[in-house]
Amino acid sequence: MSLTPEQRVQLHEFNNLTKSLSFNMYDICYTETKKDREAYIAYIDEQYNADRLTNILKNVADIIGAHVLNVAKQDYVPQGASVTMLVSEGPVVEVPSERFEESPGPLPEAVTMSLDKSHITVHTYPEYHPSEGISTFRADIDVATCGEISPLKALNYLIHSFDTDIMTMDYRVRGFTRDINGHKLFIDHDISSIQNYIPDEVKQLFDMIDVNIYQENIFHTKCKLKDFDLNNYLFGKKKDQLEDDEINKITERLQLEMDEIYYGKNMSNNNN
Template sequence: MKKNPEQRIELHGFNNLTKSLSFNMYDICFTRTKEEREAYIEYIDEEYSAERLTKILKNVSDIIGAHVLNIAQQDYVPQGASVTVLVSEGPIVEVPTESFHESPGPLPDNVVMQLDKSHITVHTYPEYHPSDGISTFRADIDVSTCGEISPLKALHYLIHSFDTDIMTIDYRVRGFTRDKDGKKLFIDHNISSIQNYIPEEIKKDFDMIDVNIYQSHIFHTKCRIRDFDLNNYLFGYTKDELTKAEVEEITEKLTTEMDEIFYGTNMN
């Protein structure tokens, strides 16, 4: 079998490049009353409890071939949850050749990769506008690995695990490792865009923007859901129960909220 150039490189010691993936997702909802807002927050806290988030992170650790050393999880009052998974090297059964290619990673039912790791964390932030009827749920997931595979291989599963309107994804390779002659290697795989790790059936649903600094091995992709159906953003009722004026007002509030998050600026 012909090997990729990356596989033929002989290292001095182990591969100690650190590859960090930050996946930030947002779910937007319109809540007319205090009761609706409290019900939405309760739903989010139940849907994304520390227990369920722990299961998601365990599956991520399987995908990147990690051995779990310790798990710390916490549900917060009045809302939100956090999970931290400390992971270590797993037995390398076979060089994961597919990890060198820009392509979506597997889902948990077909995981075969094993390699070195460090940690995975998630924090959730349910919140709401004090007077405008907008409720927003944000989850921040960080996957940091050492070894041959990129944590971007977990991105497909992370998107699969959350109902997202907006995603902000950052990937960075830090540090360096050395080949057997002492030459520094600041990255050990080719990457042109985070988008190449997202399946086509998901990409067609989002508008995307890339901001990449190739010479620094920093990659950034923002995704905003393309099709807007107001019924997906109402909690406990449908738009058929609203007047035309209400539909227009709520639609404007929701789309403005999504634009502000996507572009990272307040809009008048």
């Protein structure tokens, strides 16, 4: 339910609350040979190079209404990339009352918002198992804002910017601001779960777990893709090229990798 101007809390000067969103995504792939592994990592480095990541972050800045001040980007050898972007507040305009509603944010073509000083960063981490043919790619994106707009408004766009098997999301509101009577406010909007900022059609694709500490304004959600099609995880070949025992072995390895990442612990017999 939207608040009318009369219902909104009147603040004393600038909104000093800091809202931070950490978005992590994982892509898992089976790369049987060294050649397959090198080809997969080369593909990832091309697909998520510093230039493309910069464009993604610029779109995030558009969604949250920020002006880009500075961009530092780097492609690494042998693999990986990083982008750091400093942004400043946009023009002083009336912020839509819809900011108080828990709902998925817009994609770039529907952006009409503004915010205060913030920064956005992304780092990528391609890596592989030393012996079992599993390669993974992880991207970490952090969006930190000050003011009235939550970076959760960019979550919908971020989810649609990556092909992901597993996502973990952390949202936290820190600090405090004051109303016109000097009363401290430690959060300026209602939130019960990060899931409320994810579109229904996306939520239907994933198993999801929440771990929230409401009294500390800390919210955590992790997601794992429900459907498993082996062809989506093979690099350089298709399922119909494999024998049944190979299919079972590869499927078991991939699903174990996904479960370990999702639950955050080693689950195989040869791991401590």
